[in-house]
Amino acid sequence: MNTAPKTLAHSDCGDCPIRYRAVCSRCEPDELAVLDQLKTYKTYEAGQMICWAGDQLQFVGSVVDGVAALSQTMEDGRRQMVGLLLPSDFVGRPGRETAPFDVIAATDVTLCLFRKAPFEELINSTPSIATRLLEMTLDELDAAREWMLLLGRKTAREKIASFLAILARRETALSAGQTMGKVEFTLPLSREAMADYLGLTLETVSRQVSALKRAGLIELQGKRKITIPDFASLLNETGDDTDGGMPA
Amino acid sequence: MNTAPKTLAHSDCGDCPIRYRAVCSRCEPDELAVLDQLKTYKTYEAGQMICWAGDQLQFVGSVVDGVAALSQTMEDGRRQMVGLLLPSDFVGRPGRETAPFDVIAATDVTLCLFRKAPFEELINSTPSIATRLLEMTLDELDAAREWMLLLGRKTAREKIASFLAILARRETALSAGQTMGKVEFTLPLSREAMADYLGLTLETVSRQVSALKRAGLIELQGKRKITIPDFASLLNETGDDTDGGMPA
């Protein structure tokens, strides 16, 4: 599961994704110099806890490679994943003392980290960075609310189709091509993790994946490699408004 | 349902809640002067659409009185409420062109509005405001993620108990007293709206409310007035970690 690191850097901004997504929308040289001095990298193995809900937060940063998950667990063990962190996503809470949720490495993960205190100073002294972070947080909030529709109202089949569609879209977004006929990608999550994300049991996930395969909407190579022969017909299964509109 | 307007203003800051919650954490006189010139009030009747998903956004602002709801609807009519906006909550999207979700007046609602463009200028020129908005948005994000746990994993009974507990907490937060033995309040939502919020049907909501009443955990005066004789025992029904921890 150790894919070669993908380089997501802004063309002008070196190799650390945070400079591109979270900070460097205008590439001010001063800010970059500060960030260069602050950044460190850290890696985690698949399954490892990155932090626990309630932990003191020392760092913020972003995902360089791999997939991390935010999740919550109830006393009796019921678990709900509340966010997926893919490469280039921001991790952490400027202005917060403690982590609100558990963070778990779903695959092997590399993070690019900055000590929180100096990063917060940077935010407070640089409106463009605060604005950029606000924008990203609003995106996350919209995504969370889309997910609430999925969790509250969609059927198991629609949940699976939606999840696959989101991954597929993210895949093709990275590799320029907008053609959207056929898409191939690797599932970053186990059946159990998918269940935790979708508010289902792993058995139901397995059954519905099989059902989509039987229906010819997806093809499987092994357990994790997925081919979507016709993206549009998968979209029909998601329950989403298929025509235009705003992406989440 | 037209309760007398509650005044939520910061003691130093006049009558508009936005100055307290979103902007006026330090009460800079210049900012307040600008905001005073911008603000207007607008009222909506219960049930009225405040805006539709996809609408051009001209304003941002905050709820002064009443309850508004963010919601999404699928083509076949399934609906999921994704946020409740209570007095002092911020409405709108600095930096966004269009509304991501429908906004509906759940009760009669009064909003305090500012034109978006000048408000955005204020944000960009005043780091403390951008930071404050970021903080508020992070709070909303945490609340949305708490809600994902509720939607994905909680039972109908736990959902109802959680919802009532949240309202009760909000009620007592406003009226100083932290005693938390007995709480009384009025439901701001119909059974149908509660169902849309909780990812249930209105029948299931009705049945579970009746069940909680039979169990002596709540009392009803009419349909909408609720008394919680012992808040702690209602909390036991929410499935939440009851001891300490961080509030959402």
Next chain:
DNA sequence: TCCCGTATTTGATCTTGATCAAAGCAAGAT
């Protein structure tokens, strides 16, 4: 006060997805 329209409650049945249980499979270890 009575009437009407809407919201709520209640009941009977049906469906979906959870739960329990048992194989199946692939990859690494012996």
Next chain:
DNA sequence: ATCTTGCTTTGATCAAGATCAAATACGGGA
């Protein structure tokens, strides 16, 4: 090559909640 071990798939059964269909209660006018 065979035996683990840890997923994943599949099957049978069950329960929670949805759906369909009536009652019933409530609130606001005439």
